[in-house]
Amino acid sequence: MIDFPSRDQTNKAIERLRRFVECESPSYDPVAIADGLELVRQELGASGFTIISSLQDMESGTFFAEFNDSGRLSGRPILIACHFDTVHPVGELSINPWRIEGDRCFGPGVLDMKGGIALAILAVELASKKLARPVRILMTSDEEIGSARSRERIEAHAFESLCVLVPEPARENGGLVVGRHAVQRYELQAKGMPFHAGRDPSRGQSAINLLARKIVSLEGQSRPDASISVGVISGGQWVNCVPEKANAEMICVTSDVKSREALRAIISQEQVENFKIIPGLERPAWVSSVKDHELYSLASRVASELRIKISPEISGGGSDGNFTGALGIPTLDGLGPCGEGAHTHSEHLHLSSFVPRAALFANILCRV
Numbered sequence: 001m002i003d004f005p006s007r008d009q010t011n012k013a014i015e016r017l018r019r020f021v022e023c024e025s026p027s028y029d030p031v032a033i034a035d036g037l038e039l040v041r042q043e044l045g046a047s048g049f050t051i052i053s054s055l056q057d058m059e060s061g062t063f064f065a066e067f068n069d070s071g072r073l074s075g076r077p078i079l080i081a082c083h084f085d086t087v088h089p090v091g092e093l094s095i096n097p098w099r100i101e102g103d104r105c106f107g108p109g110v111l112d113m114k115g116g117i118a119l120a121i122l123a124v125e126l127a128s129k130k131l132a133r134p135v136r137i138l139m140t141s142d143e144e145i146g147s148a149r150s151r152e153r154i155e156a157h158a159f160e161s162l163c164v165l166v167p168e169p170a171r172e173n174g175g176l177v178v179g180r181h182a183v184q185r186y187e188l189q190a191k192g193m194p195f196h197a198g199r200d201p202s203r204g205q206s207a208i209n210l211l212a213r214k215i216v217s218l219e220g221q222s223r224p225d226a227s228i229s230v231g232v233i234s235g236g237q238w239v240n241c242v243p244e245k246a247n248a249e250m251i252c253v254t255s256d257v258k259s260r261e262a263l264r265a266i267i268s269q270e271q272v273e274n275f276k277i278i279p280g281l282e283r284p285a286w287v288s289s290v291k292d293h294e295l296y297s298l299a300s301r302v303a304s305e306l307r308i309k310i311s312p313e314i315s316g317g318g319s320d321g322n323f324t325g326a327l328g329i330p331t332l333d334g335l336g337p338c339g340e341g342a343h344t345h346s347e348h349l350h351l352s353s354f355v356p357r358a359a360l361f362a363n364i365l366c367r368v
Protein backbone atom coordinates (compact mmCIF):
# COMPACT_ATOMS: atom_id res chain seq x y z
CA MET A 1 0.00 0.00 0.00
CA ILE A 2 1.36 3.40 -0.97
CA ASP A 3 0.67 5.97 1.70
CA PHE A 4 -0.14 9.66 1.27
CA PRO A 5 2.76 11.73 -0.12
CA SER A 6 4.97 13.51 2.39
CA ARG A 7 4.77 17.27 2.85
CA ASP A 8 7.99 17.65 0.89
CA GLN A 9 6.70 15.54 -2.04
CA THR A 10 3.43 17.47 -2.03
CA ASN A 11 5.16 20.85 -1.96
CA LYS A 12 7.28 19.87 -4.95
CA ALA A 13 4.17 18.79 -6.87
CA ILE A 14 2.38 22.05 -6.05
CA GLU A 15 5.46 24.01 -7.11
CA ARG A 16 5.39 22.06 -10.42
CA LEU A 17 1.69 22.91 -10.72
CA ARG A 18 2.56 26.60 -10.28
CA ARG A 19 4.99 26.33 -13.21
CA PHE A 20 2.27 24.67 -15.32
CA VAL A 21 -0.34 27.30 -14.46
CA GLU A 22 2.03 30.22 -15.03
CA CYS A 23 2.79 28.86 -18.50
CA GLU A 24 -0.53 29.91 -20.08
CA SER A 25 -1.62 27.59 -22.90
CA PRO A 26 -4.89 28.37 -24.71
CA SER A 27 -5.76 25.81 -27.39
CA TYR A 28 -5.80 28.43 -30.14
CA ASP A 29 -2.29 29.84 -29.46
CA PRO A 30 0.37 27.63 -31.15
CA VAL A 31 3.33 29.52 -29.65
CA ALA A 32 1.96 29.28 -26.11
CA ILE A 33 1.10 25.61 -26.67
CA ALA A 34 4.61 24.83 -27.93
CA ASP A 35 6.10 26.48 -24.81
CA GLY A 36 3.68 24.54 -22.61
CA LEU A 37 4.46 21.17 -24.18
CA GLU A 38 8.20 21.85 -23.85
CA LEU A 39 7.75 22.65 -20.17
CA VAL A 40 5.90 19.36 -19.53
CA ARG A 41 8.52 17.42 -21.48
CA GLN A 42 11.20 18.85 -19.17
CA GLU A 43 9.19 18.12 -16.04
CA LEU A 44 8.48 14.54 -17.15
CA GLY A 45 12.15 14.04 -18.04
CA ALA A 46 13.10 15.22 -14.55
CA SER A 47 10.68 12.67 -13.07
CA GLY A 48 12.28 9.71 -14.85
CA PHE A 49 10.08 9.56 -17.96
CA THR A 50 11.53 8.93 -21.40
CA ILE A 51 10.04 11.17 -24.06
CA ILE A 52 9.07 9.12 -27.13
CA SER A 53 7.49 11.33 -29.74
CA SER A 54 6.85 10.00 -33.19
CA LEU A 55 6.43 12.34 -36.12
CA GLN A 56 2.71 11.51 -36.13
CA ASP A 57 2.46 12.50 -32.48
CA MET A 58 4.24 15.79 -33.03
CA GLU A 59 2.20 16.63 -36.13
CA SER A 60 -0.96 16.24 -34.10
CA GLY A 61 0.25 18.57 -31.35
CA THR A 62 0.88 15.72 -28.91
CA PHE A 63 3.77 13.81 -27.41
CA PHE A 64 4.01 10.78 -25.23
CA ALA A 65 6.37 9.79 -22.48
CA GLU A 66 6.96 6.44 -20.82
CA PHE A 67 8.06 5.58 -17.31
CA ASN A 68 9.61 2.10 -17.19
CA ASP A 69 11.96 2.41 -14.18
CA SER A 70 15.21 2.12 -16.19
CA GLY A 71 13.89 -0.77 -18.28
CA ARG A 72 12.67 -2.89 -15.34
CA LEU A 73 9.02 -2.83 -16.40
CA SER A 74 7.41 -4.73 -19.24
CA GLY A 75 3.95 -5.78 -20.40
CA ARG A 76 1.09 -3.70 -21.68
CA PRO A 77 1.35 -0.16 -20.39
CA ILE A 78 -1.16 1.96 -18.54
CA LEU A 79 -2.02 5.10 -20.48
CA ILE A 80 -2.67 8.40 -18.70
CA ALA A 81 -4.48 10.70 -21.17
CA CYS A 82 -3.76 14.38 -20.47
CA HIS A 83 -4.33 17.69 -22.23
CA PHE A 84 -2.19 20.76 -21.55
CA ASP A 85 -4.42 23.26 -23.36
CA THR A 86 -6.90 25.41 -21.49
CA VAL A 87 -9.82 27.67 -22.45
CA HIS A 88 -8.09 30.71 -20.93
CA PRO A 89 -6.40 33.25 -23.23
CA VAL A 90 -2.89 34.52 -22.49
CA GLY A 91 -3.35 37.29 -19.92
CA GLU A 92 -5.93 35.44 -17.84
CA LEU A 93 -3.28 35.24 -15.10
CA SER A 94 -3.83 38.94 -14.46
CA ILE A 95 -7.52 38.21 -13.72
CA ASN A 96 -7.06 34.92 -11.87
CA PRO A 97 -3.40 34.87 -10.76
CA TRP A 98 -1.72 31.84 -9.25
CA ARG A 99 -2.34 32.05 -5.52
CA ILE A 100 -3.17 29.90 -2.54
CA GLU A 101 -5.90 31.09 -0.19
CA GLY A 102 -6.46 28.61 2.60
CA ASP A 103 -7.46 25.33 0.97
CA ARG A 104 -8.02 26.88 -2.44
CA CYS A 105 -5.38 27.06 -5.13
CA PHE A 106 -6.29 29.45 -7.96
CA GLY A 107 -5.16 29.99 -11.55
CA PRO A 108 -6.21 29.47 -15.17
CA GLY A 109 -6.38 25.74 -15.93
CA VAL A 110 -5.38 24.84 -12.36
CA LEU A 111 -8.27 22.39 -12.21
CA ASP A 112 -8.85 21.55 -15.89
CA MET A 113 -6.45 19.90 -16.11
CA LYS A 114 -3.04 21.14 -14.98
CA GLY A 115 -3.80 20.06 -11.41
CA GLY A 116 -4.63 16.61 -12.77
CA ILE A 117 -1.34 16.45 -14.68
CA ALA A 118 0.69 17.46 -11.61
CA LEU A 119 -1.26 14.92 -9.56
CA ALA A 120 -0.64 12.14 -12.09
CA ILE A 121 3.11 12.83 -12.22
CA LEU A 122 3.26 12.78 -8.41
CA ALA A 123 1.34 9.48 -8.45
CA VAL A 124 3.89 7.91 -10.82
CA GLU A 125 6.72 9.17 -8.59
CA LEU A 126 5.04 7.65 -5.53
CA ALA A 127 4.37 4.36 -7.31
CA SER A 128 7.68 4.12 -9.19
CA LYS A 129 9.27 1.26 -7.24
CA LYS A 130 6.08 -0.77 -6.98
CA LEU A 131 4.83 -0.60 -10.56
CA ALA A 132 4.24 -3.86 -12.37
CA ARG A 133 4.04 -2.41 -15.87
CA PRO A 134 5.13 0.74 -17.74
CA VAL A 135 3.12 3.92 -17.41
CA ARG A 136 2.69 6.20 -20.40
CA ILE A 137 1.49 9.76 -20.45
CA LEU A 138 -0.03 11.11 -23.65
CA MET A 139 -0.07 14.90 -23.66
CA THR A 140 -2.39 16.57 -26.16
CA SER A 141 -3.07 20.25 -26.83
CA ASP A 142 -6.50 20.49 -28.46
CA GLU A 143 -8.93 18.84 -26.02
CA GLU A 144 -10.79 22.07 -25.29
CA ILE A 145 -11.52 22.54 -29.00
CA GLY A 146 -12.75 19.01 -29.64
CA SER A 147 -9.51 16.98 -30.11
CA ALA A 148 -9.76 16.99 -33.92
CA ARG A 149 -6.00 16.68 -34.42
CA SER A 150 -5.21 14.36 -31.53
CA ARG A 151 -8.13 11.91 -31.62
CA GLU A 152 -6.40 9.42 -33.90
CA ARG A 153 -3.26 9.45 -31.69
CA ILE A 154 -5.29 9.04 -28.50
CA GLU A 155 -7.06 6.03 -29.98
CA ALA A 156 -3.84 4.50 -31.36
CA HIS A 157 -2.04 4.80 -28.00
CA ALA A 158 -5.08 3.54 -26.13
CA PHE A 159 -5.23 0.39 -28.29
CA GLU A 160 -1.68 -0.47 -27.19
CA SER A 161 -2.56 -0.01 -23.52
CA LEU A 162 -4.13 -2.18 -20.86
CA CYS A 163 -6.33 0.66 -19.66
CA VAL A 164 -6.69 4.43 -19.79
CA LEU A 165 -6.72 6.75 -16.79
CA VAL A 166 -7.85 10.35 -17.27
CA PRO A 167 -6.99 13.01 -14.65
CA GLU A 168 -9.84 15.36 -15.56
CA PRO A 169 -11.26 17.13 -12.48
CA ALA A 170 -13.20 15.01 -10.00
CA ARG A 171 -16.96 15.36 -9.89
CA GLU A 172 -18.20 17.86 -7.29
CA ASN A 173 -18.74 15.08 -4.73
CA GLY A 174 -15.27 13.65 -5.38
CA GLY A 175 -16.73 10.98 -7.64
CA LEU A 176 -14.83 9.30 -10.48
CA VAL A 177 -16.21 9.21 -14.00
CA VAL A 178 -17.14 5.85 -15.55
CA GLY A 179 -19.11 7.12 -18.53
CA ARG A 180 -19.77 10.33 -20.43
CA HIS A 181 -22.58 11.64 -22.59
CA ALA A 182 -22.22 12.26 -26.32
CA VAL A 183 -21.03 15.72 -27.34
CA GLN A 184 -21.74 17.09 -30.80
CA ARG A 185 -20.52 20.43 -32.15
CA TYR A 186 -22.34 22.29 -34.94
CA GLU A 187 -21.74 25.29 -37.12
CA LEU A 188 -24.70 27.62 -37.62
CA GLN A 189 -24.78 29.56 -40.90
CA ALA A 190 -27.30 32.34 -41.45
CA LYS A 191 -27.63 34.00 -44.84
CA GLY A 192 -29.20 37.42 -45.43
CA MET A 193 -29.54 39.95 -48.21
CA PRO A 194 -27.36 43.05 -48.19
CA PHE A 195 -28.69 46.58 -48.50
CA HIS A 196 -27.46 50.06 -47.56
CA ALA A 197 -28.26 50.16 -43.86
CA GLY A 198 -28.23 53.98 -43.76
CA ARG A 199 -30.75 54.34 -46.60
CA ASP A 200 -33.37 51.72 -45.80
CA PRO A 201 -32.45 48.63 -43.78
CA SER A 202 -35.93 47.18 -44.23
CA ARG A 203 -35.11 46.46 -47.88
CA GLY A 204 -32.37 44.02 -46.86
CA GLN A 205 -32.50 40.86 -44.78
CA SER A 206 -30.20 40.77 -41.79
CA ALA A 207 -28.29 37.51 -41.28
CA ILE A 208 -27.43 38.70 -37.76
CA ASN A 209 -31.08 39.20 -36.90
CA LEU A 210 -31.96 35.73 -38.24
CA LEU A 211 -29.07 34.12 -36.35
CA ALA A 212 -30.01 35.89 -33.12
CA ARG A 213 -33.61 34.69 -33.33
CA LYS A 214 -32.47 31.15 -34.12
CA ILE A 215 -30.07 31.10 -31.16
CA VAL A 216 -32.83 32.18 -28.78
CA SER A 217 -35.14 29.54 -30.24
CA LEU A 218 -32.53 26.74 -30.14
CA GLU A 219 -31.30 27.48 -26.62
CA GLY A 220 -34.91 27.81 -25.49
CA GLN A 221 -35.36 24.13 -26.34
CA SER A 222 -32.33 23.04 -24.30
CA ARG A 223 -33.15 20.46 -21.62
CA PRO A 224 -31.20 18.49 -19.03
CA ASP A 225 -30.84 15.36 -21.20
CA ALA A 226 -30.19 17.31 -24.44
CA SER A 227 -28.41 20.58 -23.76
CA ILE A 228 -27.96 23.21 -26.46
CA SER A 229 -25.49 26.07 -26.08
CA VAL A 230 -24.05 28.62 -28.50
CA GLY A 231 -20.60 29.85 -27.45
CA VAL A 232 -19.16 31.69 -30.45
CA ILE A 233 -20.80 34.12 -32.88
CA SER A 234 -19.59 36.30 -35.72
CA GLY A 235 -21.23 38.24 -38.51
CA GLY A 236 -21.37 41.41 -40.56
CA GLN A 237 -18.48 43.52 -41.76
CA TRP A 238 -19.65 47.12 -42.06
CA VAL A 239 -22.19 48.75 -39.79
CA ASN A 240 -23.73 50.60 -42.75
CA CYS A 241 -24.54 47.32 -44.55
CA VAL A 242 -27.42 45.01 -43.72
CA PRO A 243 -25.32 41.91 -42.93
CA GLU A 244 -25.31 39.12 -45.46
CA LYS A 245 -23.58 36.48 -43.33
CA ALA A 246 -23.56 35.46 -39.68
CA ASN A 247 -22.13 32.31 -38.15
CA ALA A 248 -22.06 30.66 -34.77
CA GLU A 249 -20.75 27.55 -33.04
CA MET A 250 -23.07 25.40 -30.99
CA ILE A 251 -22.38 22.48 -28.68
CA CYS A 252 -24.96 19.87 -27.69
CA VAL A 253 -24.72 17.14 -25.09
CA THR A 254 -27.14 14.23 -25.15
CA SER A 255 -27.45 11.52 -22.53
CA ASP A 256 -28.89 8.65 -24.58
CA VAL A 257 -30.31 7.52 -27.91
CA LYS A 258 -33.73 8.99 -27.14
CA SER A 259 -32.38 12.43 -26.30
CA ARG A 260 -30.18 12.30 -29.41
CA GLU A 261 -33.27 11.72 -31.51
CA ALA A 262 -35.05 14.60 -29.76
CA LEU A 263 -32.10 16.86 -30.54
CA ARG A 264 -32.09 15.79 -34.19
CA ALA A 265 -35.79 16.64 -34.43
CA ILE A 266 -35.18 20.11 -32.98
CA ILE A 267 -32.34 20.72 -35.41
CA SER A 268 -34.21 19.62 -38.50
CA GLN A 269 -37.16 21.77 -37.48
CA GLU A 270 -34.98 24.86 -37.06
CA GLN A 271 -33.23 24.49 -40.43
CA VAL A 272 -34.69 26.68 -43.15
CA GLU A 273 -33.42 27.78 -46.51
CA ASN A 274 -31.36 30.66 -45.14
CA PHE A 275 -30.28 28.92 -41.99
CA LYS A 276 -28.08 25.83 -41.97
CA ILE A 277 -26.98 23.72 -39.00
CA ILE A 278 -23.91 21.73 -39.99
CA PRO A 279 -22.57 18.94 -37.78
CA GLY A 280 -18.90 19.22 -36.81
CA LEU A 281 -16.69 17.40 -34.31
CA GLU A 282 -18.24 14.70 -32.21
CA ARG A 283 -17.34 12.92 -29.01
CA PRO A 284 -19.17 9.60 -29.00
CA ALA A 285 -21.16 8.53 -25.96
CA TRP A 286 -19.08 6.49 -23.55
CA VAL A 287 -21.42 3.95 -22.02
CA SER A 288 -19.74 2.21 -19.07
CA SER A 289 -18.74 -1.35 -19.80
CA VAL A 290 -18.12 -4.24 -17.42
CA LYS A 291 -14.38 -3.57 -17.79
CA ASP A 292 -14.80 0.09 -16.83
CA HIS A 293 -16.69 -1.03 -13.73
CA GLU A 294 -13.94 -3.53 -12.88
CA LEU A 295 -11.44 -0.69 -13.02
CA TYR A 296 -13.72 1.41 -10.86
CA SER A 297 -14.11 -1.47 -8.37
CA LEU A 298 -10.34 -1.61 -8.02
CA ALA A 299 -10.28 2.15 -7.39
CA SER A 300 -13.11 1.76 -4.89
CA ARG A 301 -11.20 -0.89 -2.91
CA VAL A 302 -8.13 1.34 -2.82
CA ALA A 303 -10.25 4.33 -1.79
CA SER A 304 -11.80 2.49 1.14
CA GLU A 305 -8.35 1.36 2.33
CA LEU A 306 -7.21 4.99 2.14
CA ARG A 307 -10.51 6.15 3.70
CA ILE A 308 -11.36 8.33 0.71
CA LYS A 309 -14.96 8.74 -0.42
CA ILE A 310 -15.56 8.14 -4.12
CA SER A 311 -18.53 7.11 -6.23
CA PRO A 312 -19.02 6.08 -9.86
CA GLU A 313 -20.53 8.92 -11.87
CA ILE A 314 -21.72 9.53 -15.41
CA SER A 315 -20.65 12.98 -16.55
CA GLY A 316 -22.39 15.35 -18.92
CA GLY A 317 -19.25 17.09 -20.16
CA GLY A 318 -16.99 15.39 -22.68
CA SER A 319 -13.33 14.47 -22.39
CA ASP A 320 -10.84 12.38 -24.32
CA GLY A 321 -12.15 9.51 -22.17
CA ASN A 322 -15.19 9.50 -24.50
CA PHE A 323 -12.99 8.17 -27.32
CA THR A 324 -11.26 5.40 -25.37
CA GLY A 325 -14.36 4.43 -23.40
CA ALA A 326 -16.45 4.24 -26.58
CA LEU A 327 -13.83 1.94 -28.11
CA GLY A 328 -14.28 -0.47 -25.21
CA ILE A 329 -10.82 0.11 -23.75
CA PRO A 330 -11.12 0.05 -19.93
CA THR A 331 -11.24 3.72 -18.95
CA LEU A 332 -11.48 5.56 -15.65
CA ASP A 333 -11.85 9.35 -15.68
CA GLY A 334 -12.26 12.17 -13.17
CA LEU A 335 -9.11 11.11 -11.31
CA GLY A 336 -7.86 14.68 -10.91
CA PRO A 337 -8.31 16.86 -7.85
CA CYS A 338 -11.60 18.32 -6.64
CA GLY A 339 -12.32 21.99 -7.16
CA GLU A 340 -14.68 24.55 -8.60
CA GLY A 341 -15.02 27.10 -11.37
CA ALA A 342 -13.46 25.22 -14.29
CA HIS A 343 -13.53 27.45 -17.41
CA THR A 344 -14.28 30.58 -15.29
CA HIS A 345 -12.29 33.52 -13.89
CA SER A 346 -12.24 31.90 -10.44
CA GLU A 347 -11.03 28.42 -11.36
CA HIS A 348 -9.47 26.74 -8.33
CA LEU A 349 -8.76 23.34 -6.84
CA HIS A 350 -9.07 22.13 -3.28
CA LEU A 351 -5.62 21.38 -1.91
CA SER A 352 -7.08 19.00 0.68
CA SER A 353 -8.13 16.71 -2.17
CA PHE A 354 -4.73 16.71 -3.87
CA VAL A 355 -2.82 14.57 -1.36
CA PRO A 356 -5.33 11.71 -0.89
CA ARG A 357 -6.17 11.55 -4.59
CA ALA A 358 -2.47 11.34 -5.51
CA ALA A 359 -2.25 8.32 -3.20
CA LEU A 360 -5.41 6.86 -4.75
CA PHE A 361 -3.97 7.31 -8.24
CA ALA A 362 -0.61 5.81 -7.24
CA ASN A 363 -2.19 2.68 -5.77
CA ILE A 364 -4.37 2.19 -8.84
CA LEU A 365 -1.23 2.37 -11.00
CA CYS A 366 0.37 -0.43 -8.98
CA ARG A 367 -2.60 -2.75 -8.91
CA VAL A 368 -3.99 -2.84 -12.47
Ligand SMILES: [Zn+2]
Nearest residue numbers: 112113143168
Ligand atom coordinates in the same frame (compact mmCIF):
# COMPACT_ATOMS: atom_id res chain seq x y z
ZN1 LIG B 1 -10.21 18.97 -19.32
